[in-house]
Amino acid sequence: MSERRAFAVALACGGLAALLSAAHAAAEPRVTLLDLPFRVTQLRDAGSEAALAVTTAGLPQLPRKAGPVAVVWGEGGAAVLTLSGNRIAVVSLPLDAIEGLTVGETPKGALPGTRRVLAGPVSAYLSGPSRGPDGRPGAAGVTLRERQTVTMSADPKPVPVVTATVPPGSGAVFSADTLRPVEIDGALHLLALGEHPEGTGLSLIGRQDGTWRVRAETPSEPGPLALAADLPGPTPGAVLVRGAEGRLEHWSLAGGKPTRLAQGGKGGDGKGADGKGFAAPGAVLGSELVVASRDRAALAYVSLKDLTERARASLPAPVGAGLAVLGRQVVVALADGRLATVQDGDAQP
Template sequence: MSERAAVALALLLLASPAAAEPRVTLLDLPFRVTQLRDAGSEAALAVTTAGLPQLPRKAGPVAVAWGEAGAAILMLAGDKVTAVPLPLDAIEGLTAGETPKGALPGSRRVLAGPLSAYLSGPSRGPDGRPGAAGVTLRERQKVTMSADPKPVPVATATVPPGVGAVFSADTLRPVEIDGSLNLLALSERPEGNGLAVIGRQDGVWRVRAETPPEPGPLALAAELPGPVPGAVLVRGEEGRLEHWSLAGGTPVRTGKSADGTGFSAPGAVLGSELVVASRDRAALAYVALGGLAERARVALPAPVGAGLAVLGDRVVVALADGRLATVQDGDARP
């Protein structure tokens, strides 16, 4: 190569924007993290509405992490994730209602507007694993304004999974479909596992639709809100991603990941991408929601443990060894 060509190539490389490699930073916490809740959780809602003096008046979205020896509120301060210490007894009080009486042990209820829902009726799936015989919904009713205080009436309903089926112990996810609130749950049948869409039909809460059951493991990586709601599933031993559209309340598979690339839950939506654990949980992958093509992958200091949360353009990951890491990807857009 001539000297002139070498100089031109160097100038071209300097002028070209290079893809930013994802960066991992460990947060310095004085306790081992065993629980992590994202900004949409009941725990995060309780923290932000409790009037805690540790939080600024306009804190923005927060996540919550805790373990046997401590707790912390996680938030963005400028371009960094910071941890605000929280007394352990405070977080225990704020999260006491996560598993209501009658709920499947170890499960958590979800809150969405006037609705709360949780897995109920401990049962066993076809493979003997713990499952739930129903989903219990409690919905606050409208109250006519008057001078005298009145208790808010609550309507309760329990939705069964269908004959011979149980609901998986996976967390319920709320999603709006055609202007109405629905819940996503996983159902297990002798012939396989599928995604169940629970919604109101003819004034009654029921399983409105399901994906065809298929043998093998199934996990819900993320729900996809927006004008075209959807869900991303992790299917089979190989960890194949599947994108299902839920428009109209009828699940339609619109894409799947390429063969040979495996993933595992948990996952979360970050802009137009899905951030999801690799099959061995030793890395995070950034996957385009359109086409499910992987764009970037970052190795973690330890496997993914209690879960992950998104704060702005940062991903907070609870690692299996109790540490907490943040991942920043310069090409990700919140």
């Protein structure tokens, strides 16, 4: 081979390597810190009561058509996060404005530290402070308040509300974890965690024969359990994080009958590609789950099909108040009060 040809081959190989390197770099999730003048202690996603209140309050600071928003606040301020193209825009708000709009998140009688959920005419919250079999705080029931339809008339009249309380079962309590609404076969259901003497499982609350009740449960197992994410859509489901090792479980809720579709991560051992487990919180992003690592120091992108981990983004501080998805970006409230966005160009649509 002549020197000129050898040089050309080397140059081509070097260019190919550079392209491969650039493609690999582009595939890595990118973490960016947002500049906020206050420490974030609370974050609410687009499906929360706080986000609904903000977008319907007619605040002049917000764009006329803001689209999905997330809301953050702390001791020194508040802000609404909106998606402007591919960029997260920060709209500052007075703290008292947010406090006024979120004052009803924990209604009278609700378990302290939990929030109610709103779904059409139904509001639901954990009620009746109690203790679980292991002594941890829990709730003795889930209270549902449903607004009834009113016949239109010239005279104003109060909207009647029907209230029902669903117990978790004999010797059990509901975990002190915020409820999640999910639609199954066109009907509203609620997801809660039920703590029994034999362990903890996922409880599916729905209306049966006209009465709200626990319709179905996943098998209870000893050890900690957290609901990482609910999965809306034609085939509704839920992803749980079980055990001290942080094992993922993907459950289908179709037909109101929980069925486990997958568990664990790579190799089916409940661990991610680097041998570490996972922790709540999590959120759905296309066909993937974005979920905190077990030490909460990173976010992992996990396939909902088989729970294998594709990528992981290291964070500048552990996950704190939670996370939210806006478009293709994940907003993360960090434990030190900072706010970060994570964007991954390979996230599956």
